[in-house]
Amino acid sequence: MEVADFMFVRQQTSKFTWNISFWNVRGLNNPLKQDKVLQRAHHNKVDVLCLLETRVKKEKSVGLLETKFAKWNVYTNYEYAQNGRIWILLKKDLDFSLCDVSSQSITVKGSFQGATLIITAAYGSNDGISRRLLWHQLREIDIKYGHLPWIVGGDFNIILKSNETSAHELLGPVSSPEMKDFQEVTQELALQDHPFFGPLFTWSRSDHCMALVLLNKEVEANRPKPFKFFNFWALHPSFIHEVHQSWQPTIQGNPMQVLFSKLKRLKGSLKRLNKDCYSDISNRFQQKKIELEMQQLSTLRGDDTLEKELTLQKELKSLEEAELMFLKQKGKAQWLKEGDRCTKFFHSIIAAKNKRDTIRVIVDDQGRRLESFDNMATEVINYFKSLIGTADPSVTNCDPTLLKDLLHYTLPIGASSDLVKGVSTEEIKAAIFNQGNDKAPGPDGYTPYFFKNAGMWLETM
Structure with a gap:
């Protein structure tokens, strides 16, 4: 059953x-x-x-x-x-x-x-x-x-x-x-x-x-979404200032309580930054693109200076980079769903994934290229059949002395103290900076990219 x-x-x-x-x-x-x-x-x-x-x-x-x-x-x-x-x-x-x-x-x-x-x-x-x-x-x-x-x-x-x-x-x-x-x-x-x-x-x-x-039809509960740091926020010129201003006021407690409370307080400042500058970012990008096109026509007619067009180009480039980072970060969990928006980014992911998962050619023992499905399937089946019941000459018998040494291994003198020694600031930095920028955030919603960009300010405040 x-x-x-x-x-x-x-x-x-x-x-x-x-x-x-x-x-x-x-x-x-x-x-x-x-x-x-x-x-x-x-x-x-x-x-x-x-x-x-x-x-x-x-x-x-x-x-x-x-x-x-x-x-x-x-x-x-x-x-x-x-x-x-x-x-x-x-x-x-x-x-x-x-x-x-x-x-x-x-x-x-x-x-x-x-x-x-x-x-x-x-x-x-x-x-x-x-x-x-x-x-x-x-x-x-x-x-x-x-x-x-x-x-x-x-x-x-x-x-x-x-x-x-x-x-x-x-x-x-x-x-x-x-x-x-x-x-x-x-x-x-x-x-x-x-x-x-x-x-x-x-x-x-x-x-x-x-x-x-x-x-059944029900009234959807208005539940707040959990906080999540989006990496493109760090591109904004005011990002470090917002972090600095939020971090300065003193909080009482042990170091862990202080860190937790300050990160929690910072969330409000970052949410306001996102609302003011990046809400509905894809629409903002399209609107800025239209604004630039209108400005280019105005420049060609001689109605305005080139400097304003260059400023809009810079703003458009910044929004485009932010949108790409947003889609890339969000796409880690929802790239198939977002792919139906017909964005080039997600379609490129789908195409790359299909290409990566497809075997297009196999070269057999005779050096022949096999490209048809039937020929490749036959070769794969024959290859694994030949492995069954045959000995691999590259695999040698294990030395009994080696096994004996492994079973009776002891730590070198002084090595045991390394297991309980304190963790240095340099080791913490190395652990953070070795993480990928787009790795999943922790329970607090902050990604490694946040600490890479704001870490030195956090350390000095």
């Missing part, structure tokens, strides 16, 4: 008022089972009913859908999978369109009260290799519709975590390449495991549980 059925969401979807169900019905040929499905859907006021493993032949489905399911619009994947592995049934009054269909998934897009939502019903293959096609299809869908709220549900035929099987207590923490594939795609696409109540194990050899997503 294990969790085979999952639901994942991305972005807030509380503005919708739809009830969506995912259910592996394990066959829908029996009239009693058909009645049971419709009764459950009616009882739970289901608007979108995603049925998996229907096992209904295509020729039989036509009459069934026109009679018992006549009140529903339907999308199926008979053209890609035998016996219609997936049906998506939609209430007649809902406005939906088909986005993508394959042997392991169907994706639809719905519009309700001016808002749009993407729904993907998935039924993963039992074979791990074939299931990778599903992960690839989800990535393709994300590239096209990643800016929209997205619900992915169904039976993936693989668990995400080891505790999602009843054998967990017996086997303990386990992992597999198939689980890692599943984990990687959910992390890469920023999909969050949907919270639920009900049984943890949704599948046994007898049947699957019906999963129901309730999307």
Whole structure:
């Protein structure tokens, strides 16, 4: 018994008022089972009913859908999978369109009260290799519709975590390449495991549980966003002055309390700097670009001096650099979503990633260049087959004396004191300056780039 059925969401979807169900019905040929499905859907006021493993032949489905399911619009994947592995049934009054269909998934897009939502019903293959096609299809869908709220549900035929099987207590923490594939795609696409109540194990050899997503309209809470330092703030001429002015007033307490309190107080000054100079930075850049173009025309007509144009060019360049740093820093976590804004920056990231992950040519032992997919695949398989059961002459036996020395190793005289000695200012600086500028900020929201640019002021104040 294990969790085979999952639901994942991305972005807030509380503005919708739809009830969506995912259910592996394990066959829908029996009239009693058909009645049971419709009764459950009616009882739970289901608007979108995603049925998996229907096992209904295509020729039989036509009459069934026109009679018992006549009140529903339907999308199926008979053209890609035998016996219609997936049906998506939609209430007649809902406005939906088909986005993508394959042997392991169907994706639809719905519009309700001016808002749009993407729904993907998935039924993963039992074979791990074939299931990778599903992960690839989800990535393709994300590239096209990643800016929209997205619900992915169904039976993936693989668990995400080891505790999602009843054998967990017996086997303990386990992992597999198939689980890692599943984990990687959910992390890469920023999909969050949907919270639920009900049984943890949704599948046994007898049947699957019906999963129901309730999307109710609620008033969004006005919660303040956590502070995050954006590196482009350090480009502003007033940045160091703002840090200096905020840092000067004395605070009582131990050094850690003083540092924490001053960093907290500085956040207000930096937020004001951002609001006054960088809020809606992409729009500011476009407006400054238009202003420069108008000024250039004025300069050409002789109505104004060249100095004003040069000043605007300098301001535009500063905004362009700030916008690039903003997108680069934000893109570390959301580059797929932001890519749909059609910015050159994110499209270049996507292109570079695809190129980096693509093997275009392999040279075999005979020096021949293999460029076709079939030839490269054959060479890779043959290469790893040849490694099985063969000895590597470059690997030598380990000297028993070396192992004995490692087991009885003792620290040199005086080395133990290095483990408890104080940390110097130079070591702290080296640790900070060796970090990448775009590394994730700490719990206080400040990035390494902040301390690199303001650190010497902080140290002297």
